[in-house]
Amino acid sequence: MEFLFQTIKHCVVNHLAKKPVFSTLEYWLVNNPHILNFSWIQGQTLGASPLFLTLTVFSYLSLTFTLSLVTLPSVGPRILRFLTAVHNIILLTLSFTMAVGCTLSIILRSANVDCIVCYPINTPPTGPLFFWSHIFYLSKIFEFMDTLLIILSNSIRRLTFLHVYHHATVVVMCYISLHTSQSLFPGVIVINSSVHVIMYFYYFLCALGIRPKWKRFVTDCQIVQFFSSFAIMAWIFYYHFTGMGCSGIWGWCFDAVFITSLLVLFLDFRSKNYSNKNEAKKNI
Numbered sequence: 090m091e092f093l094f095q096t097i098k099h100c101v102v103n104h105l106a107k108k109p110v111f112s113t114l115e116y117w118l119v120n121n122p123h124i125l126n127f128s129w130i131q132g133q134t135l136g137a138s139p140l141f142l143t144l145t146v147f148s149y150l151s152l153t154f155t156l157s158l159v160t161l162p163s164v165g166p167r168i169l170r171f172l173t174a175v176h177n178i179i180l181l182t183l184s185f186t187m188a189v190g191c192t193l194s195i196i197l198r199s200a201n202v203d204c205i206v207c208y209p210i211n212t213p214p215t216g217p218l219f220f221w222s223h224i225f226y227l228s229k230i231f232e233f234m235d236t237l238l239i240i241l242s243n244s245i246r247r248l249t250f251l252h253v254y255h256h257a258t259v260v261v262m263c264y265i266s267l268h269t270s271q272s273l274f275p276g277v278i279v280i281n282s283s284v285h286v287i288m289y290f291y292y293f294l295c296a297l298g299i300r301p302k303w304k305r306f307v308t309d310c311q312i313v314q315f316f317s318s319f320a321i322m323a324w325i326f327y328y329h330f331t332g333m334g335c336s337g338i339w340g341w342c343f344d345a346v347f348i349t350s351l352l353v354l355f356l357d358f359r360s361k362n363y364s365n366k367n368e369a370k371k372n373i
C-alpha cells in the first residue's frame with residue numbers, strides 16, 4: 090500500500106504538477122491560504138458548537154415531521170422540476186469538487202500511508218483535510234433540501250425512515266469527526282463524495298423526466314461504499330491497537346454503529362426494490 094501511495098504521489102508531484110491546469114487546481118483546492126490556514130475552532134468556525142448541531146438536527150426533524158403533515162401550497166410541476174434539477178446540479182458539482190479537493194489534499198499533504206489512515210493522538214483539526222471535512226459537514230446540511238423536495242412533490246412514500254435517519258445522523262457524524270480530528274474521515278469523504286456524484290447525476294436525470302436503467306448500480310455503489318468504509322475502519326483499528334494510537338477513536342465507535350445501520354437499511358432497500366419479483370412486476 091505504501092509503495093502504491095508513493096508511486097501515485099511521485100507521479101502527481103513530478104509529472105502532473107508541471108501542467109498549468111494542475112497547478113491551478115492545486116492552488117484553488119489545496120494551497121490557497123484560506124484552505125491551508127483553515128482551523129476548526131469551537132464556537133468560532135461556522136457550525137462548530139454543540140448548540141448549532143443540536144438546533145440544526147432538531148429543526149430538520151421537527152420541520153420534516155410538521156411539513157409532512159400539513160398541506161403545502163402546491164408548486165407547479167415545471168417549477169419543481171427546475172428547482173430539483175438545479176439543486177442536483179449544485180450537489181453534483183459540490184460532491185465532485187470535494188472528491189477532487191480531498192484526494193489532492195491527501196496526496197499532497199500526507200508523507201505516507203500511516204499519516205492518512207491514522208492521525209497521531211491530539212492532531213489539531215487544521216489545514217486542507219479539515220477544510221474539506223468542514224465543507225463536507227456543511228454540504229450535508231444543504232442536503233436537507235432533498236427532503237423538502239420530496240415533501241413539495243407530495244411523494245410522502247419516499248420520505249422513508251432510511252432517508253430521514255440518514256440525513257439527520259450524517260450531520261452528527263461529520264461534527265464528531267471534525268471535533269475529534271478523526272483519522273477515517275478524509276477516506277470517507279472521498280468515497281462518499283464520489284458516490285454522490287453518481288447519485289445526484291441519477292437524481293438530476295430523474296428530475297428531467299429521464300428514468301435511468303442503472304438505478305440498481307447507484308444502490309450497489311452505495312453498498313460498496315459502506316463495505317469500503319469498514320475496510321478503512323479495520324485498518325485504523327489495527328493501527329490504533331498496534332501503534333501509538335490514532336486520533337478520534339470515539340468518533341470511530343460512532344461511525345461503526347452508523348455505517349452498520351446504513352448497511353442494514355440499504356441491504357433491505359435493495360432486496361425490496363430489486364428482488365426478481367419486483368423487477369418482474371415493473372416489466373409487466
Ligand SMILES: CC(C)(COP(=O)(O)OP(=O)(O)OC[C@H]1O[C@@H](n2cnc3c(N)ncnc32)[C@H](O)[C@@H]1OP(=O)(O)O)[C@@H](O)C(=O)NCCC(=O)NCCSC(=O)CC(=O)O
Nearest residue numbers: 173235239244252255284288292293295296304307308311
Ligand atoms: C437509487 C437511489 C439513490 C434512490 O432511490 P429512490 O427510490 O429514492 O429513487 P427514485 O427512483 O424513486 O427517485 C426518483 C425521484 O426522486 C426525485 N428526486 C430528484 N432529485 C431528488 C433529490 N435530490 N432528493 C430526493 N428526491 C429527488 C425525482 O424527481 C423522482 O421523483 P418522481 O418519482 O416523483 O418522478 C437509492 O440507492 C437510494 O439511495 N435509496 C434511499 C433513498 C434516499 O433517500 N437516498 C438518498 C440519501 S441516502 C445516502 O445518500 C447514502 C449515501 O451516503 O450514499
